Amino acid sequence: MIRIVLIGLWICAVALGTLFFTVKSHMPASGDAGEKASYLGGIDYATTDVFSVPIMTDGSVAGYIIAQLIYTVDIKMKARITVPLEYFVKDEIFRQFYGSYSDTKQVEKVDFERVRKSAIDGINRHFPEPVVRDLLVEQFTFMPSSEIREMNMKSIGKRLSEH
Structure with a gap:
């Protein structure tokens, strides 16, 4: 024992x-x-859900920007914030693109570095200290309305043929 x-x-x-x-x-x-170590230990990252922003030209939807972004945040500030930062990131990207383009060719030539800096500044403006450090692209695509309609029609045709 x-x-x-x-x-x-x-x-x-x-x-x-x-x-x-x-x-x-x-x-x-x-x-x-x-x-x-203290610098790297003080930063966290999060990924937004995939979201879309309609691009309006001549009073109608010309297409959609489909995006998924990654943002790095200060951990100490993130702990003090009660509203999810993803809401601020999506809102700022929406504000930057919705109603800002009169031609879809302009959207295809977007200067993302300018958009990134402007979005970070716009998000951090809501807080007393900077929270978002960087904004990275996971997915950023412009899809014309005609392609979306075509995909929907194929999907409807496929479902009808199955029944």
Whole structure:
């Protein structure tokens, strides 16, 4: 009986020692990487859902921008915010594109660097300190209304042929 208890204690000691040395080896050195670790440790990222913004020309929908974005945020500020930041990101992109183009050719030549900087500034304007650090593109596509109608018609035809 004593032998079994000693074997159990030995196994626990080895497991705790392994855990201690693993954690110790993954900690950054205090002098050389302290500043870099604090900068990287203070940023988080999130991805928006896929969303669309209608592009209006001559009073009708000419197409849609379909986007999914990734934004990096300051963790401390994110913890203090009660409204999801995704709402602010989507709203700012919507404001930048809705009603801003009179020709779809302009949308296809969009300067995303200008849009990115303007969107970050517009989002951070809502907060006392900057929250969003960067805005990255996961998906950003312009789809003309004619292509969407064509896809819908094919889908309807396929469903009708199945019945």
